[in-house]
Amino acid sequence: MQRSRILKVKDKTFAVTLSERTIKSQIRRVAEQINRDYEGKQPVFLAVLNGSFIFAADLLREINVPCEISFIKLASYEGTTTTGNIREIIGLNIDITGRPVIIVEDIVDTGLTMAHMLETLKPHNPESIEICTLLLKPSKLQVKLDIRYCCKQIPDDFVVGYGLDYDGFGRNTKDIYTLIQN
Numbered sequence: 001m002q003r004s005r006i007l008k009v010k011d012k013t014f015a016v017t018l019s020e021r022t023i024k025s026q027i028r029r030v031a032e033q034i035n036r037d038y039e040g041k042q043p044v045f046l047a048v049l050n051g052s053f054i055f056a057a058d059l060l061r062e063i064n065v066p067c068e069i070s071f072i073k074l075a076s077y078e079g080t081t082t083t084g085n086i087r088e089i090i091g092l093n094i095d096i097t098g099r100p101v102i103i104v105e106d107i108v109d110t111g112l113t114m115a116h117m118l119e120t121l122k123p124h125n126p127e128s129i130e131i132c133t134l135l136l137k138p139s140k141l142q143v144k145l146d147i148r149y150c151c152k153q154i155p156d157d158f159v160v161g162y163g164l165d166y167d168g169f170g171r172n173t174k175d176i177y178t179l180i181q182n
Contacts, residue, residue: 003016003173003174003175007160007161007170007173007177009160009166009169009170010166010167010169012166012179013179013180014159014160014161014170014177014178014179014180015177015178015180016175016176016177017154017157017159017176017177017178018152018154018162018175018176019175020162020174020175022152023058023134023151023152023162023175023176024058026134026151026152027055027058027059027062027134027151028062029151030059030132030149030150030151031059031062031063032062033149034063034065034102034132034149035062035063035064035065038065038067038100039065040065041065041100042065042066042067042068042099042100043065043067043068043099043100043101043102044067044068044069044070044094044096044099044100044101044102044126045059045060045063045067045068045069045070045101045102045104045132046069046070046071046072046092046096046101046102046103046104046117046121047069047070047071047072047104048071048072048073048103048104048105048106048113048117049071049072049073050073050163050165050171051105051106051107051163051164051165051171052104052105052106052134052163053071053163054162054163054171055104055106055134055151055162055163056069056104059104059132068094070092070093070094072092072117092120092121092124095124096121096124096125096126097124097125097126098125098126098127099126099127100126100127100128100130101121101126101127101128101129101130102129102130102131102132102149103117103118103121103129103130103131103132104132104133105131105132105133105134106133106134106135106163106164107133107134107135107136107137107159107164108131108133108135108136108137108141108145108147109137109140109141109156110140110141110142110143111140111141111142111143111144111145112142112143114131114143114145114147115143115145130146130148130149131145131146131147131148131149132148132149132150133147133149133150133151134151134152134162134163135150135151135152135153135154135159135164135176136150136152136153136154137153137154137155137156138153139155139156140156157178157179158178158179159176159177159178159179160173160176160177160179161173161174161175161176161177162174162175162176164176
């Protein structure tokens with residue numbers, strides 16, 4: 001059974017731009033790089049909820065070094081735009097002192113959430129902090145970030161699916177869709 005190439009979420013229409021096959025291929029590529037970089041180490045993956053939960057699950061299934069995962073919930077979006085205001089809803093609940101940390105994020109656009117998270121984590125004295133994102137919008141970045149692990153760079157379009165949402169809906173697709181009609 002073929003999946004629809006068009007997705008209606010609330011009042012908006014989206015079209016497939018990244019297939020499940022492409023997404024999984026890019027995740028395997030990034031996981032292989034992480035496995036090489038962290039051989040002999042025990043990283044802590046900090047997944048940013050809600051959007052990264054599917055990406056984090058698929059990424060961790062490809063990781064073969066000993067590791068832990070924990071979740072942090074931050075919020076900065078309303079509808080299809082970022083507010084620039086970052087609220088911490090669920091905080092760090094694992095000791096990261098002296099440990100390599102990999103932040104797992106669904107999408108980095110302005111970079112403000114990542115910059116906030118980096119500043120929040122530094123006082124916990126991790127060995128290192130790296131960013132791993134499923135999607136990156138380089139044209140939207142407002143802060144300088146060193147993003148070591150990126151599955152795919154995309155244009156400044158609004159996307160849903162594979163964990164990404166529009167007002168809480170649309171996360172439950174295997175593909176990623178781009179807004180085509182407001």
